[in-house]
Every structure is written in C-alpha cells, then in structure tokens.
Amino acid sequence: MPRPERPLDTGDDPLTLFAHELRQLRSDAGSPPYRQLSREAHYSPSTLADAAGGRTMPSLAVTLAFVRACGGDPEEWERRWRETSVQISPRGAAAGADSADTRPPYLGLSAFQTTDADRFYGRSSLVETLLARIGRHRLVAVLGASGSGKSSLLHAGLAGANSRPTVTFTPGVHPIEECAIQLAALTGGSASVLRGEFRDDPTALHLRVRHALTDRPAETELLLVVDQFEELFTLCADDAERQAFIAALTHAAAAPRSRTRVVLGIRSDFFAHCARHPELQPALGEGQVLVGPMNADELREAITKPAAAASYTVDGALLARLVGEATNQPGMLPLVSHALLETWRRRQGMTLTVAGYEQAGGIQHALTRTAETVYTEFDETQQAMARQILLRLTALGDGTEDTKRRIVRAELDDTETAHAVLAALTAARLVTVDQDSVEVAHEALIRHWPRLREWLAVDREALRIHRQLAEDAAVWESLERDPDAVYRGTRLATARELVDATLTSRERAFLDAGLAGETARQTATRRRTLLLRVLVVVLAALLVISTVATVEALDANGRIAAQRDTVLAQQVADQAVALRAGNPGLAAQLALAAYRLRPTQHNREALISAVAIPLAGHPQSVTSTAFSPDGTLLATGSSDSRVRVWRLADPIHPALVAVIRASTDAVLSVVFSPDNKVLAVGGRDRVVRLWDFRNAGDPRLVAELRGHEDTVYSLAYAPDGRTLASGSFDHTVRLWNVSVPAQSVPLPTPILHERNVKAVAFSPDSRLLASGGDDHTVRLWDVSEPSRPAALSVLAGHDDFVDAVAFSGDGRYLASGSDDHTVRLWNVADPTKPAKLSGHTDVVSSVAFSPDRRTLAAASYDRTVQLWDISDPARPSMTATLIGHTSSIGWVAFSPDGHTVATASDDHTAQLWEIDPDRAAVRACGIAHPTVSRQEWDTYLPGVSYQPPC
Numbered sequence: 035m036p037r038p039e040r041p042l043d044t045g046d047d048p049l050t051l052f053a054h055e056l057r058q059l060r061s062d063a064g065s066p067p068y069r070q071l072s073r074e075a076h077y078s079p080s081t082l083a084d085a086a087g088g089r090t091m092p093s094l095a096v097t098l099a100f101v102r103a104c105g106g107d108p109e110e111w112e113r114r115w116r117e118t119s120v121q122i123s124p125r126g127a128a129a130g131a132d133s134a135d136t137r138p139p140y141l142g143l144s145a146f147q148t149t150d151a152d153r154f155y156g157r158s159s160l161v162e163t164l165l166a167r168i169g170r171h172r173l174v175a176v177l178g179a180s181g182s183g184k185s186s187l188l189h190a191g192l193a194g195a196n197s198r199p200t201v202t203f204t205p206g207v208h209p210i211e212e213c214a215i216q217l218a219a220l221t222g223g224s225a226s227v228l229r230g231e232f233r234d235d236p237t238a239l240h241l242r243v244r245h246a247l248t249d250r251p252a253e254t255e256l257l258l259v260v261d262q263f264e265e266l267f268t269l270c271a272d273d274a275e276r277q278a279f280i281a282a283l284t285h286a287a288a289a290p291r292s293r294t295r296v297v298l299g300i301r302s303d304f305f306a307h308c309a310r311h312p313e314l315q316p317a318l319g320e321g322q323v324l325v326g327p328m329n330a331d332e333l334r335e336a337i338t339k340p341a342a343a344a345s346y347t348v349d350g351a352l353l354a355r356l357v358g359e360a361t362n363q364p365g366m367l368p369l370v371s372h373a374l375l376e377t378w379r380r381r382q383g384m385t386l387t388v389a390g391y392e393q394a395g396g397i398q399h400a401l402t403r404t405a406e407t408v409y410t411e412f413d414e415t416q417q418a419m420a421r422q423i424l425l426r427l428t429a430l431g432d433g434t435e436d437t438k439r440r441i442v443r444a445e446l447d448d449t450e451t452a453h454a455v456l457a458a459l460t461a462a463r464l465v466t467v468d469q470d471s472v473e474v475a476h477e478a479l480i481r482h483w484p485r486l487r488e489w490l491a492v493d494r495e496a497l498r499i500h501r502q503l504a505e506d507a508a509v510w511e512s513l514e515r516d517p518d519a520v521y522r523g524t525r526l527a528t529a530r531e532l533v534d535a536t537l538t539s540r541e542r543a544f545l546d547a548g549l550a551g552e553t554a555r556q557t558a559t560r561r562r563t564l565l566l567r568v569l570v571v572v573l574a575a576l577l578v579i580s581t582v583a584t585v586e587a588l589d590a591n592g593r594i595a596a597q598r599d600t601v602l603a604q605q606v607a608d609q610a611v612a613l614r615a616g617n618p619g620l621a622a623q624l625a626l627a628a629y630r631l632r633p634t635q636h637n638r639e640a641l642i643s644a645v646a647i648p649l650a651g652h653p654q655s656v657t658s659t660a661f662s663p664d665g666t667l668l669a670t671g672s673s674d675s676r677v678r679v680w681r682l683a684d685p686i687h688p689a690l691v692a693v694i695r696a697s698t699d700a701v702l703s704v705v706f707s708p709d710n711k712v713l714a715v716g717g718r719d720r721v722v723r724l725w726d727f728r729n730a731g732d733p734r735l736v737a738e739l740r741g742h743e744d745t746v747y748s749l750a751y752a753p754d755g756r757t758l759a760s761g762s763f764d765h766t767v768r769l770w771n772v773s774v775p776a777q778s779v780p781l782p783t784p785i786l787h788e789r790n791v792k793a794v795a796f797s798p799d800s801r802l803l804a805s806g807g808d809d810h811t812v813r814l815w816d817v818s819e820p821s822r823p824a825a826l827s828v829l830a831g832h833d834d835f836v837d838a839v840a841f842s843g844d845g846r847y848l849a850s851g852s853d854d855h856t857v858r859l860w861n862v863a864d865p866t867k868p869a870k871l872s873g874h875t876d877v878v879s880s881v882a883f884s885p886d887r888r889t890l891a892a893a894s895y896d897r898t899v900q901l902w903d904i905s906d907p908a909r910p911s912m913t914a915t916l917i918g919h920t921s922s923i924g925w926v927a928f929s930p931d932g933h934t935v936a937t938a939s940d941d942h943t944a945q946l947w948e949i950d951p952d953r954a955a956v957r958a959c960g961i962a963h964p965t966v967s968r969q970e971w972d973t974y975l976p977g978v979s980y981q982p983p984c
Contacts, residue, residue, distance in 0.1 A: 156336030178325030607640030806836030851878030
C-alpha cells in the first residue's frame with residue numbers, strides 16, 4: 035500500500051493554504067496515487083508529492099502539471115500560484131531584504147570590484163590565461179562583448195591573483211587627466227604637473243613609473259589597467275588628447291628598461307576603432323585575450339560558489355535551468371547576476387528556488403521587471419526626471435551599439451526631485467553613484483529595458499544635439515559665462531527646438547544667453563540695413579559690370595542647391611524613420627518627399643521603413659510569422675503562448691480575426707500547410723499542434739503530436755503537404771505523416787543531431803530536408819521516402835550555432851544564418867564553396883528567399899533586416915537595410931506575391947514591410963493623414979517649395 039501523506043502543519047499561512055487546495059483538488063479527482071499522477075503529469079511521484087507537501091512553493095510548471103493530471107483549470111491555478119508567490123515572497127521582509135548585515139552573494143548589474151574578489155568565481159582558467167599573457171607581453175588587450183565580464187575579470191579576477199602594484203582606471207572624457215590623477219596618488223606628485231607632462235611628452239609616463247619604483251626591487255613592475263578603453267572613442271572628443279594618451283601608454287610598455295605592463299579592457303565592437311592606431315597592434319595581435327561567454331562548468335561555479343560561501347544553497351532544478359538558458363550565450367552574465375540577486379531576495383529560508391526565480395521574471399525579464407517597478411512607482415514629475423537622467427547616462431553609438439556614459443554630478447540639477455530619483459535608481463542598483471560621478475550600472479539595462487530603448491529610438495538626432503548642448507554649457511560655465519561662447523545662427527536655431535523639460539537650469543541659462551545675444555545682433559543688423567540702402571544708387575551703376583559674374587554665380591548656386599538637396603533629403607529621411615512611431619502620417623509623407631527629392635538607396639530604405647505597418651497586441655516577444663499560401667492571412671506566434679491571425683485584405687489596416695491559445699508555453703514556430711487548411715504550431719511545451727483554419731475566425735484543434743523531449747524550435751511542411759518536420763532541442767528532427775491531419779502519426783526513424791536542432795526546411799520537390807543547429811553545421815537528408823531518411827552531406831563553414839535555413843524556390847540554393855553574424859549561400863549540387871554574406875553585427879536569426887528567387891532577406895538580433903540581390907549567387911550584393919524594430923528580430927518571411935516582408939521581434943510587435951519603392955509610395959499616401967502642413971514642411975524641408983507628396 036502507498037505510504038499515507040504527511041499531515042499539513044496547522045495555520046493559515048499562504049503556503050499551507052495553497053498545499054491544502056492542491057490536496058483538495060486531488061481528493062476531488064478521486065485521490066489517484068501519485069504514481070498514477072506521475073504518468074499523466076510527466077514528473078516523478080516525489081516531485082508531485084512535494085508540491086502538495088506545504089514545505090516549499092512548487093514551480094509554476096510542476097503546479098500546472100499537477101493540476102492538469104487532476105483535471106483542474108490551468109488558467110485559474112496559474113492565477114492562484116502567482117497570488118500565493120507574491121504573498122510568500124520575502125522581498126521587503128527581514129528574511130529577504132538587503133540590510134547592513136545581510137550581504138547578498140550576487141552583485142546584480144554592477145561589475146565586480148577589487149573588494150568583491152571573494153564572490154568572483156567561474157573564471158579561474160581565464161585568469162590564468164590573462165596572467166600568462168601579461169607575463170609574456172607588456173601590452174595586452176582584453177576583448178569581449180558587452181556583458182561578457184571584462185570589467186569584473188580585470189578588477190576582481192586580476193586583483194586576487196596579481197602580485198604587482200596595480201593602478202586601475204577608466205579613460206572618461208579626459209583620459210590624460212584620469213591617468214595623471216591615478217599616478218599622482220601612487221607617486222605622491224602633483225596631478226596637474228603630471229597631466230602637462232603626459233600631454234606634451236610621450237616618454238613622461240614611462241619615466242615617472244621608473245622613478246616611482248626606484249626604491250623597490252629591480253624585478254618589481256607596475257601593472258597599469260585601463261578598463262572600458264572604448265570610452266576613448268565614445269566620451270573623449272579631443273583627437274589630440276586621445277592620440278597623446280595612446281602614445282604615452284604604448285611607449286611606457288615598449289620602452290627599453292620599461293617597468294610598466296599595460297592591460298586594456300576593450301569592448302569587442304570597438305576593435306576596428308583600435309585597429310586604426312598602429313601603436314596598439316601588439317595588443318590586438320599576440321597580446322590579445324578574448325573573454326567569451328561562460329561554459330556550463332564555469333556557470334555552475336559562478337552560481338553555486340558565491341551562495342555556498344554565504345551559507346546559501348541553490349536548488350538543483352534552478353541550477354540546471356540557469357545553466358541551460360545561459361551557457362555559451364554572449365552578453366548574458368549581467369542578466370544572470372541580476373536574476374540571481376532578485377531570486378536571492380525571494381529565497382525560501384537559505385535556498386534559492388525555481389519558484390523565486392520565476393517570481394523575479396527569469397533571466398530575460400528580471401531586469402525589465404526591476405526597472406519597470408522602480409519607474410512606475412515614480413510620480414509624473416519624477417518619471418520625467420528619470421527619463422532625463424537615463425538618457426544623459428547613455429552614449430549614442432555611431433556604427434556601434436549604444437553604451438553607457440559617465441557624467442559628473444554637476445550636470446544634473448541640484449533639486450529634491452533629482453536627488454529622490456537618483457536615490458531610487460541607485461537603491462535598485464540600476465545606476466551607480468560615487469562622490470563626483472553617476473553612470474548606468476551595466477549596459478545590459480540599455481540593451482534589455484524596452485522603455486529605455488524606445489526613448490533612445492524616438493529622436494536620436496535631438497539627443498545628440500542635447501548632448502552637445504550639455505557639454506558646451508559646461509564649457510560656457512567654466513569660462514565664467516563668456517558671451518562669445520554662446521550659440522549663434524544655425525546652432526542656436528537647432529538647439530532652441532529642444533524640449534524645455536529635458537534641460538537643466540544651467541543648460542536653459544546657456545540657451546537663454548544665446549537667444550539674448552541673437553536678439554541684440556538682429557537689432558544691430560536692422561540699423562546696418564538702413565545705412566546699406568544708401569548704397570543702392572551706387573550699386574545700380576555697377577549692374578552692367580556684374581552681369582557676367584551673376585550668370586556664373588547662378589550656375590554655382592545651382593550646383594550648391596543640388597548638393598544641399600542631397601544632404602537635406604537624407605536628413606529628412608532619417609527624421610521620417612524616427613517619427614514613425616509617434617506620427618506615422620507625417621513620417622510617411624516626409625519619407626516620400628525625401629525619396630522624390632533624391633531617390634538614393636538610403637532614402638529608399640527610409641521610405642520602406644517609414645511605411646512599415648506594425649502589428650501590435652502581443653504582450654510579450656513575437657517569435658515567428660507565417661503567411662498563408664494564398665496570401666490572405668498572416669499568423670504571428672508569441673512567447674505569451676498565443677497565436678494571432680490577421681486578415682490582409684487591406685494591407686494598411688490588417689484586421690485581427692482570431693486569437694488562439696495555441697500552446698501551454700511560448701510559441702516558437704508557426705507554419706501553414708500548402709493547401710491553406712492547417713496551421714502547425716510548436717514551442718517550448720514540446721508538443722506540435724495542428725489547427726484547422728478553413729474557418730479563420732474559428733480555428734479548431736485537430737491533432738496534438740507528442741514525442742519530443744524538449745523545446746520544439748522549428749517546423750516545416752513538405753511542399754507536397756504529406757510530411758511535417760519538427761526540429762527540437764532534444765537533438766532530433768522528427769517527421770510526421772500529416773496527409774490526414776486529424777490522424778497524423780510519427781514516422782518511425784527520427785533524424786539525430788549532436789546538439790540542439792534550431793532550423794528545418796524542405797526543398798521545393800519535397801525530396802530533401804535541411805537541418806541546422808548548435809553543432810555549427812547544416813545537414814542535408816534524402817527524405818524521398820520519409821519513413822527512411824538518409825544522410826547526404828554535412829555542410830561545415832559556420833563558426834557558431836546555425837539558427838536558420840531556407841531553400842530557394844528552384845531548390846538549387848540553400849541559405850543558412852548563424853550566431854557568427856553571417857549568412858552563407860550554398861549551391862546544393864556543389865556545397866563546398868558557399869558565398870558568405872557579411873553585414874550584420876549580431877546573430878542572424880532567420881533567412882527567407884523571395885518567390886522570384888532574386889532576393890534573400892536576413893533578420894538579426896541587431897534589429898535590422900538586410901535584403902540581398904542574389905541574381906548572381908556567386909556575387910550577392912546588399913540592396914537595402916530595413917530599420918524600425920526597437921529590439922532583436924527573430925523571424926522574417928516573404929508574402930506569396932513577393933512584395934511584402936513580415937518580421938517578428940522581441941519588441942512585442944510584428945511588422946509588414948512593402949519592399950518595392952513604387953508600391954511603398956502608394957502605401958505612404960494611404961497613410962498620409964492629415965496632409966503635411968506648410969509649417970511642418972518648412973520645418974523639415976526649409977528652402978524647398980511646398981509640395982505635399984500625396
């Protein structure tokens with residue numbers, strides 16, 4: 035007989051009540067044994083028994099499995115689980131809150147400092163590599179993507195293992211000054227004297243270090259660590275100071291009898307900036323150390339050892355989940371650290387649990403949830419101040435990602451509101467503050483908080499103007515408000531368009547001084563005009579002489595006007611793209627006007643982007659899109675477990691016709707059957723579902739295909755409609771006979787990969803299947819007999835995970851996209867020399883051929899879609915870059931007529947792009963309401979005659 039359940043503790047605490055309700059649900063179902071429930075729920079009997087044991091809060095997944103096995107309502111129980119989780123969360127209670135005597139084992143977004151060496155784990159091998167490289171080379175570059183842990187390695191890892199005297203600093207706005215301050219602290223000299231020496235003499239740093247070490251043993255050397263070396267290009271605006279700083283560092287490392295070793299921490303997307311300076315070549319070559327993402331063993335150590343050192347434990351299920359989600363994922367370390375910190379705050383006793391992790395939002399949502407919670411608790415005035423502060427703390431990228439920017443406290447107003455907002459942001463560890471400066475805790479906040487990304491995308495040009503205004507106002511203040519240092523003319527006219535609420539009191543005073551000076555100059559100009567009129571009679575006598583010169587001047591003016599129109603059209607096109615979210619009608623008209631003024635490729639891209647139609651409504655990331663074969667419907671799948679279906683009769687106003695809960699977890703792939711009758715849906719719950727779409731307004735579930743043991747990442751129908759392929763993280767591709775959807779069955783032989791399968795695609799004749807995945811390869815299979823697939827070839831060439839594959843319409847070519855930022859175009863008949871398409875700066879997540887086989891679309895996490903002309907596959911050329919999404923793009927698909935591209939993004943939207951410029955012009959006029967006014971026209975197109983384009 036089964037052992038009786040342990041009686042629940044008495045009491046009315048939320049956890050005990052929740053366990054009692056679970057037991058009551060089981061009792062109502064006839065009290066089935068846990069072994070029987072295990073077969074239904076696919077969890078062990080002990081796990082299900084613990085869920086109703088009242089000791090710990092079960093995870094959401096276990097709870098819902100228990101409920102389904104007992105015939106309960108999953109939606110109702112999900113609501114109960116979330117309410118109970120909030121009630122038992124220790125956040126704010128003495129057991130879970132941060133306090134002076136409760137030091138968290140994790141740092142969140144903050145980088146490790148020297149004092150945090152006791153919590154720094156997982157990089158022992160990399161620290162040894164770095165020390166060895168420093169021992170062999172005097173100039174070493176530590177490169178890695180944002181979020182890879184470079185700063186933590188240099189501060190905590192290197193500090194704990196290095197025995198040399200060490201000076202560590204970041205360049206900031208004035209790198210020579212920062213270097214002088216740090217060396218003065220070491221030597222006891224004058225920082226102002228050292229600053230002058232380092233600026234004027236590239237040998238001075240080398241000599242000063244030797245002098246400082248004269249009383250130490252001859253083998254003693256100074257380790258000079260310059261972290262965030264990219265600030266030399268993002269914050270330092272003085273080319274001469276930049277060059278002097280590089281010369282001082284490189285000479286100190288390379289000089290004969292040098293006693294200095296230099297380590298540079300550089301964000302990898304600034305490699306090209308550094309490569310322009312030949313002095314840095316030794317560091318970028320043999321002296322380079324690459325900081326990549328952590329592997330599974332390193333992650334386990336980084337997660338468990340800080341907790342163990344503080345006498346906490348990490349639940350095994352939570353550890354497995356974190357390792358599975360973050361292993362070998364670039365830029366994830368700050369998000370992992372932040373999610374762990376928030377999970378620690380929601381711990382149960384001394385244990386970090388899956389339930390606490392899910393309450394915090396997990397890796398992808400913990401940061402967003404923290405930032406949103408802090409922001410929404412502000413009143414309206416404080417929210418405006420928070421936006422002002424965070425925008426000031428962001429350096430806009432120019433061909434690189436946006437990055438953080440350190441500012442001095444004096445740049446912010448000394449008001450009660452500013453102090454309160456800064457204190458709240460600091461308490462949440464979103465920003466860090468020291469005595470004189472403020473900066474974002476980590477660039478992950480800039481990359482992963484949608485609200486901040488949206489602010490940055492609204493009007494980047496205005497942000498750049500404001501940033502320059504702030505710097506110039508500081509110079510004006512330092513010059514004791516010199517009247518000659520204020521703005522005049524065009525710069526003043528541009529700056530006065532800035533929103534007053536974004537300016538500090540010092541910036542407003544600087545702008546007001548410029549306006550006052552402009553008024554005074556206009557008064558003086560009017561006086562001079564009166565005097566000049568006297569000269570008119572004299573000038574009339576010179577009219578004949580000047581005729582020839584006038585003709586030549588007119589010709590020159592024509593050339594100047596043409597050049598002006600080219601520049602103006604490009605500026606207007608960029609402004610149109612920025613205006614699209616807030617004023618689509620005006621954006622469409624400005625983009626069309628710019629394209630007609632100068633029909634360049636840049637302006638064509640802007641027109642296509644400005645008239646893209648967003649499909650909103652998903653509350654979470656949109657993961658996939660699929661057109662129906664007849665082009666009348668578009669399906670969009672989302673992380674919210676739902677699929678939305680849109681009717682495209684009016685492409686400017688797509689109509690939402692159905693919302694179906696197509697899965698019990700995130701939907702990752704959707705695809706229509708070739709006969710237009712069925713939609714297949716796959717996702718994280720491991721089940722492939724077939725929905726009858728003959729009545730699009732009322733789809734019906736006709737089959738659930740089970741067999742995968744992990745996430746179903748991709749689906750593909752064979753063009754003959756008889757076979758469906760599904761790729762999964764369980765390392766397999768499964769083939770299903772779907773000739774009769776309601777009677778679909780698995781075919782007997784699964785296709786095996788060595789690692790996760792990310793993408794599948796059939797050739798147009800249904801005889802070939804391509805699959806790609808985490809083993810960095812694309813594999814071709816003969817599926818002419820689907821029940822007996824046969825391996826044909828392995829296409830190797832990518833340097834990272836393969837996320838996407840697609841066949842061309844004639845079946846001759848196969849495209850693949852990868853985490854190595856490239857697309858490769860393979861000739862199926864001879865795949866040994868693929869064409870390499872490089873242009874993206876991040877993961878290539880999806881590829882698609884146009885129906886006419888002349889265009890290839892590639893979507894990327896860098897928020898763009900690139901279109902390539904592959905008329906000559908041996909020499910592909912990029913024809914357009916589509917911009918408009920504010921987050922990673924995970925899917926791209928062509929409509930059956932080839933005119934429209936659909937994309938899916940983490941910014942919670944799908945978008946429809948009309949890629950033909952003539953059709954885009956027609957769409958622009960369909961959006962153009964109200965008609966651009968003369969005032970708006972003159973604001974954006976000064977000097978161009980008023981001609982509304984529609």
